[in-house]
Amino acid sequence: MGKWESSILTKFVLVLSFATVSFANSSSGLRAFYLVQQWLGSYCNQRGTKCCYPPTGKPSPDFTIYGFWPYYRDGSFPYNCGDDNYDVGRIKFLENRLRKEWPSFTCPQIGRKFWVHEWNKHGTCSKSSLGEIPYFQAALNLKNRANVFKALARAGIKPNNRFYSLKSIKKAITRSIGFHPWVVCNHNAQGKSQIWQVTLCADKTGRKLVNCPYIPRGRGNCASKIMFPSFY
Numbered sequence: 001m002g003k004w005e006s007s008i009l010t011k012f013v014l015v016l017s018f019a020t021v022s023f024a025n026s027s028s029g030l031r032a033f034y035l036v037q038q039w040l041g042s043y044c045n046q047r048g049t050k051c052c053y054p055p056t057g058k059p060s061p062d063f064t065i066y067g068f069w070p071y072y073r074d075g076s077f078p079y080n081c082g083d084d085n086y087d088v089g090r091i092k093f094l095e096n097r098l099r100k101e102w103p104s105f106t107c108p109q110i111g112r113k114f115w116v117h118e119w120n121k122h123g124t125c126s127k128s129s130l131g132e133i134p135y136f137q138a139a140l141n142l143k144n145r146a147n148v149f150k151a152l153a154r155a156g157i158k159p160n161n162r163f164y165s166l167k168s169i170k171k172a173i174t175r176s177i178g179f180h181p182w183v184v185c186n187h188n189a190q191g192k193s194q195i196w197q198v199t200l201c202a203d204k205t206g207r208k209l210v211n212c213p214y215i216p217r218g219r220g221n222c223a224s225k226i227m228f229p230s231f232y
Contacts, residue, residue: 030071043196086116157169164221
């Protein structure tokens with residue numbers, strides 16, 4: 001083998017080695033969880049949206065869990081990560097908490113099928129870190145630690161159909177909970193911008209809040225002043 005061929009082979013091996021390292025570093029390992037909470041008033045007052053209360057009746061005003069989404073090291077938000085034998089009976093002891101903190105308001109009510117859907121779509125993508133029961137427990141525990149409704153109330157921001165600056169809302173949540181939120185807005189039937197979702201992040205164990213590694217852009221942009229509508 002000549003020097004030129006030897007040099008080409010050496011470069012090829014180096015490139016292949018770097019590519020292998022790069023691929024390993026970008027492999028789809030779990031990096032964090034996104035805990036997304038929503039305000040029912042902003043979900044139900046959209047044009048064409050109809051909400052139904054759960055069988056337990058109208059809940060007390062509060063933000064409720066919208067989703068608990070795994071985020072991978074390669075920057076992706078995976079979903080539907082394979083078939084899983086979901087046993088809804090295993091989380092029966094959590095149902096009272098789930099009805100309160102992670103309810104569904106679709107019409108007609110779908111009951112336990114809603115949590116089956118959440119596990120199949122998102123929970124299965126976090127099985128390397130959290131099993132079925134720990135997945136739901138982690139979301140519930142984090143929601144109680146990140147109480148958005150109380151954080152806003154402490155700053156005098158209440159669901160009274162008034163407009164508040166987006167800056168003051170983010171500041172109130174950050175001061176109370178200790179981490180910067182990602183706030184998503186939608187529009188009510190009259191076209192007014194309003195607070196809808198608040199997202200905070202947890203580490204890959206699902207046990208403690210962390211700063212979000214990545215904030216998606218171009219979705220649910222808020223006006224500088226947004227409405228905090230009354231509870232549905």
